[in-house]
Amino acid sequence: MSADANSMGRQATAAPFAIELKGISKSFGPVQANKDINIAVPRGTIHGIIGENGAGKSTLMSILYGFYKADSGQIFVGGTLTPIPDSQSAIRAGIGMVFQHFKLVQNFTVLENIVLGAEDGALLNTSLTKARKVLKDLAQEYELDVDPDALIEDLSVGHQQRVEILKALYRQADILILDEPTGVLTPAEADHLFRILRGLRDQGKTIILITHKLREIMETTDNVSVMRRGTMVATVKTAETSPEALAELMVGRKVLLEVEKQAPRPGPVVLSVENLRVRDEHGVDRLRGISFEIRAGEILGIAGVAGNGQSELLAALGGMMKASGKVTLKGQDLPLSGAGADGQSRREAGVAHVPEDRHHHGLILDFAAWENVAFGYHNDPKYQKSALFMDNDALRADTEKKMATFDVRPPIPSLAAKNFSGGNQQKIVVAREMEQNPDLLLIGQPTRGVDIGAIEFIHKQIVALRDAGKAILLVSVELDEIMSLSDRIAVMFDGQIMGLRSPESTNERELGLLMAGMTGKTTGEAA
Ligand code: ADP
Ligand code: MG
Numbered sequence: 001m002s003a004d005a006n007s008m009g010r011q012a013t014a015a016p017f018a019i020e021l022k023g024i025s026k027s028f029g030p031v032q033a034n035k036d037i038n039i040a041v042p043r044g045t046i047h048g049i050i051g052e053n054g055a056g057k058s059t060l061m062s063i064l065y066g067f068y069k070a071d072s073g074q075i076f077v078g079g080t081l082t083p084i085p086d087s088q089s090a091i092r093a094g095i096g097m098v099f100q101h102f103k104l105v106q107n108f109t110v111l112e113n114i115v116l117g118a119e120d121g122a123l124l125n126t127s128l129t130k131a132r133k134v135l136k137d138l139a140q141e142y143e144l145d146v147d148p149d150a151l152i153e154d155l156s157v158g159h160q161q162r163v164e165i166l167k168a169l170y171r172q173a174d175i176l177i178l179d180e181p182t183g184v185l186t187p188a189e190a191d192h193l194f195r196i197l198r199g200l201r202d203q204g205k206t207i208i209l210i211t212h213k214l215r216e217i218m219e220t221t222d223n224v225s226v227m228r229r230g231t232m233v234a235t236v237k238t239a240e241t242s243p244e245a246l247a248e249l250m251v252g253r254k255v256l257l258e259v260e261k262q263a264p265r266p267g268p269v270v271l272s273v274e275n276l277r278v279r280d281e282h283g284v285d286r287l288r289g290i291s292f293e294i295r296a297g298e299i300l301g302i303a304g305v306a307g308n309g310q311s312e313l314l315a316a317l318g319g320m321m322k323a324s325g326k327v328t329l330k331g332q333d334l335p336l337s338g339a340g341a342d343g344q345s346r347r348e349a350g351v352a353h354v355p356e357d358r359h360h361h362g363l364i365l366d367f368a369a370w371e372n373v374a375f376g377y378h379n380d381p382k383y384q385k386s387a388l389f390m391d392n393d394a395l396r397a398d399t400e401k402k403m404a405t406f407d408v409r410p411p412i413p414s415l416a417a418k419n420f421s422g423g424n425q426q427k428i429v430v431a432r433e434m435e436q437n438p439d440l441l442l443i444g445q446p447t448r449g450v451d452i453g454a455i456e457f458i459h460k461q462i463v464a465l466r467d468a469g470k471a472i473l474l475v476s477v478e479l480d481e482i483m484s485l486s487d488r489i490a491v492m493f494d495g496q497i498m499g500l501r502s503p504e505s506t507n508e509r510e511l512g513l514l515m516a517g518m519t520g521k522t523t524g525e526a527a
Contacts, residue, residue, distance in 0.1 A: 016079035018043040018175050018206035019064065019095075024073030026059055033059040035230045037073070041175075041223075046197060046207040048217040048238070051227030052250055052451040053422055057210045060227070061177050064208075065097045066090040077175075096168025098178045104152045104160055111135065111148040114167045131170065138169050142199045143192070158189035165196065175206045182216060186305050187479060187512035194220045214243040214257070215480070226250055251453045261463045264487040267296030270471035271317075271440050276325035276336075278312045278495075286312040287323065288495040294440070294471040299462065301486025302475045305515050309495040310475045311356055314444045317473065318353040319346035320361070329440060347376055352433035354426075356444030356475065362429040365418035369408070370399035372417050373432050406431040407457060423454035430458055434465055441465060444475045459485060479508055493517040 017040045024037040033056045041047040049057050062068045064075060066084040075082055077093045084090050090097070104113045115131045132148055139145045144162050152160060161181065168176055178197075182190040197207050197220065209221060217224050218238060225235040226249040234249050247255040271294040278287040287309050294300045304310050315321035316336065320343055323336040329349055335341040343353065355361035363372050374383055374395050383398075385391035399413040406427045408420070417425060426446070433441065446462065447455040462485060466472055476482050482489055483503050491498045491514035498514040513519075 016043070017041055017076070018078060019208070020076040020079075021060070021064065022074045022076070024060065024063060024075075025071045026056075026063060026068060027071060032230050034063070034070070037227075037232045039225050039232055039235065041206060041208060043078075043206050044201060044204045045222040046201050046209055046220055048221035048224035049208065049210045049227060050212060050214070050217050050224055050246060050250060052212065053449050054229075055227040055250070056230040057227055058179055061097070061179055061208070061210060064090070065095060065177060091171050091173070094172065094174035096171060096173025096176050098161065098164045098168060098176060098181060104163060106153040107151060109149050109151055110146050110155070110163050110166075113152060113163060114148075114170050134170060135166060138166055141203070142169075142196050144196060156189075157184045158186070158192065161185070161189075161193065162196070169200075173205075175208065176200065177208045177210070179210045180212070181209070182211065182213065183477075184306070186515050187508050188516060190216070213480075214246055217246065218243060228252060247452055251451065253453070255452050256456050259459045259463060259484040261485075262467070264298050264466065266298045266487070267469060269293045270296050270330055271473070272326075272328045273317070274326040276313070276316060276323055276327065278309075278316050278321060278323045280312070286495050287316065289325070290495075290497055292490055292497065292500070294473060296439075296469045296471055297466055298487045299466050299472040299474055299485055301482040301489045302473065302492055303479060303482045303489055303511055303515060304477070304492035306477050308492045308515075310477075310492055311444070312495075313492070314353070314356060314442050314473075314475055317346075318351065318355070318442050319343045320355075343376060344379070347436070347438075348379070350439035352436050352438035352441045354429050354433050354441070354443040354446060356448070358425060358429050363417045363425055366416055368414050368416055369403070369420070369428055370396045370413035372428055373399045373402060373413075375432070377432070377436065402431040402435055403428075405435075406461070421451075422449040423451040426450050426458065427454060430461060434461055438470060440471045440473065442473050442475075445477065446474070447476075447478070447481060479511060482511075483508070491515055 019041040021037055021039045024034050026034040037060055051057050059068065063070045064084065066086040066089050069085065075084055082093050084093065105116065108116070111128060111131055114135060115127050135148050144166055146155065146159050146162050152163065181193060185193065201207055211217060221238045223235060224238050224241065224246065226233050226246060228250060243257060247257055274291050276287050276290040277285065280286050290313065292300065302310050302313065312321060316323035317327065319341050322341065325336060327334045327336060329351065334349060346353065359365065364375065374390065377383065378390055383390050383395050396413045400411065403411040403413065408424050408427045408431065417428065420428065430446065443462065446458050450458065462472060474485055486503055489501045489503060489506065489511065491511055493515060494517060498517065498519055
C-alpha cells in the first residue's frame with residue numbers, strides 16, 4: 001500500500017459530505033439496476049466503488065452526472081439537496097466526469113478541446129488565452145503535462161485521459177468521477193493517473209473511482225463502497241479491509257483470489273510459430289515477424305496493451321485471418337492462407353479457440369445454448385445422426401452435461417445465448433472449446449466482463465487443461481491474469497514480441513516497460 005493512502009485523518013474534519021445519495025432506485029424494464037442506494041462521500045477523499053459486472057455502478061454514476069433520471073431518491077451536493085436533471089446541472093454543481101470512451105474531438109488541439117463548450121460566448125480567443133494560462137497552472141500543480149497545441153489524435157490514450165481530467169478541472173469541478181479509468185492504460189500510465197488523483201485529493205478535491213480491480217482500490221482509495229446486484233452492501237475504510245474481504249462482499253461468498261497451480265511439466269513442442277506476419281486490409285503490418293514455441297503442459301501468456309497485434313495473432317492461429325510464415329502443430333504444417341486456413345479446419349486439426357470477442361465470434365446470440373455448443377463442431381461424428389442431420393437430442397444432452405460441469409447458470413440448454421449473463425456466456429464458449437480435448441487452446445481475454453466467481457472457475461479449468469498436457473496460448477490485457485496463470489510470458493508491442501520472461505524472474509514494472517515498447521536489455525532466448 002502506498003504511503004499517502006494513509007490519510008484517513010482528513011475525513012474526520014471534512015464535513016459535510018461532498019456527495020450524498022439517499023434512497024436512489026433505478027430500473028430498466030425488468031432489471032432493477034439500483035435498489036435504494038445510500039452512499040456518503042466525504043469531501044477531500046478518494047472513494048472507491050467496486051462491484052462485479054452489472055452490479056449497477058455505472059448506472060449510479062450516470063444518475064449523479066445527470067445522464068439518467070432516478071426513479072426515486074435524492075442527491076445532496078455539499079450538504080444541499082441538488083436535483084441533477086442533466087449534465088449541465090452536474091457541471092454547475094461542480095461534478096466532472098472523466099469518460100472511459102473519451103469524448104474529445106480528434107482533429108482539434110488539446111487547448112481547443114478543453115475550451116470547447118466552456119468558452120465565454122463569442123470571445124473564443126480571449127478564452128483560449130485564458131485557458132492556456134489556466135492549463136499551464138493546472139499542469140504544474142497536478143503532473144498533468146500535455147502540450148496544449150498537440151492534436152488529440154497524436155496523443156497516447158494516457159495523455160488523452162489527462163486532457164479529459166483537465167477539461168473537468170477547467171470547468172472547476174470539485175468532484176471527479178472516473179469509471180473504470182485504467183482499462184486502456186499501461187501499468188506505468190495507471191500509476192501516473194493514481195499519482196494525479198492523489199495530488200488532486202491532497203488539494204481538497206473529491207474523487208469517486210469506479211473499478212473492478214481490487215488492487216487499485218487497495219492502493220488508491222480512502223474508503224470503498226461495495227455494490228452487489230443493484231444494492232449497496234457495505235462501505236468500509238480501505239485501511240481496515242482486505243482484497244479477500246472485498247471479494248467476498250462483491251460475490252457474496254468466499255473466493256480464491258490466487259490461482260493454485262503446481263510447477264509446469266512441459267513435454268514436447270506442440271505449437272511452433274516462425275516469422276509470423278499479418279498485413280491487414282489497409283496494408284498495415286499487424287504482426288511483424290513473430291516466433292515462439294509452446295510445449296505440451298505449458299501456458300504461454302501474451303501480455304500487452306490492447307491493439308498491439310494480440311488479436312491478429314489469435315486470429316491468424318485460429319484460421320480467421322490470412323498470414324504468412326510457418327506454423328506447425330505437433331510437427332504438421334497449419335496452412336496460413338488458402339485451403340485449410342479456416343476455423344473449421346483448425347478445429348479438425350486439434351486447435352480450440354475461445355475468441356476475444358465472444359459476441360461477434362464465439363456465440364450466435366439468438367441461438368439456444370445447445371446450438372451454440374455445436375457451433376464449429378457440427379461435423380463431429382458424435383453429433384451426427386445421418387449424413388445430413390445432426391442428432392439434436394445427443395446435442396442437448398451433451399450441453400446439459402457441459403453446463404453442469406462448467407456451472408453455467410441457469411442450466412437450461414434451450415435458452416438463447418443472449419439471455420445468459422456475460423460470465424455465463426463465456427462459460428458456454430469455454431466449455432465448448434475445452435471439452436473438445438484439443439492439443440492447443442487459443443484463449444483471448446478469458447475473463448473480460450466475467451464475475452470474480454466465474455473468473456476463479458475459468459482459471460481453474462485453464463490450469464487443469466495445462467496439467468492434462470495441453471498447450472495453451474493465453475492472451476490477456478489483465479497483467480494480474482497473465483502473471484498468475486502463465487508459465488512463460490511474451491510481451492507484445494507494435495506487432496512484435498518485445499521479450500520473453502518467466503513469471504518468477506520478472507515483475508509488473510518490467511513487463512509494463514516492455515508493454516510500452518521499451519527494452520532495457522536484449523532478451524535473446526526465444527522459447
Ligand atoms: P456496472 O457498471 O456495475 O457493470 P451497470 O450500471 O452498467 O453495471 O448495469 C447494471 C444493470 O443495469 C445491468 O444488468 C445492465 O444490463 C442494466 N443496464 C444498465 N444500463 C442499461 C440500459 N441503458 N438499458 C437497459 N439495461 C441497462
Ligand atoms: Mg460499468
